[in-house]
Amino acid sequence: MGEVENEAVVLTFAEHASLSRYALRRDGELVATLDHRDDGMTVAARAYTVLAVHGQSHAGEITSRAVTAIEARGGRTVRAERPYVAAWFRRHPERADILA
Numbered sequence: 335m336g337e338v339e340n341e342a343v344v345l346t347f348a349e350h351a352s353l354s355r356y357a358l359r360r361d362g363e364l365v366a367t368l369d370h371r372d373d374g375m376t377v378a379a380r381a382y383t384v385l386a387v388h389g390q391s392h393a394g395e396i397t398s399r400a401v402t403a404i405e406a407r408g409g410r411t412v413r414a415e416r417p418y419v420a421a422w423f424r425r426h427p428e429r430a431d432i433l434a
Contacts (some may be wrong), residue, residue, distance in 0.1 A: 356403065359398040366392040366401045370417075376434050377404050380416035390431045397422045405432055 346359045358366040366383045379400060381393045397419060404410050411434040414420040423433055 345395065347396065349403060356396060356400045358399070359394055360387070360392070365390075366396040368396045370400070370404075372410070375409065376411050376416045378413040379416050379419050379423075381418050393418055394422060398426075401429055401432060 344361055346362075347356065348359075349356050354370050356368040357364060358369070363424075364384060366381060367380045367388045368379050370379045371375045379397070381397050383390075383393045401412060404412060410424075410432075412419070412432050413434040414423055424428060428433065
């Protein structure tokens, strides 16, 4: 879905629909995933980061990109079932309109 270069670092975001997963890669290496269930209206999401890269904002980056992708589909809301995603929405109240 897109690449962003930052100080010679390339972040690549992609959706793997058959796995119900978004993935974020840094320089080709998987650094974070965001799993979801899509029942046609609500997407319930949880984010994971690779232990070696915890604390480098990858969970926030993948959550932001996934919310943008879900919004772009239209007609869907996000149910933040896991603590990280719920906390992300508290830090980003401007995105609350997509919360279920």
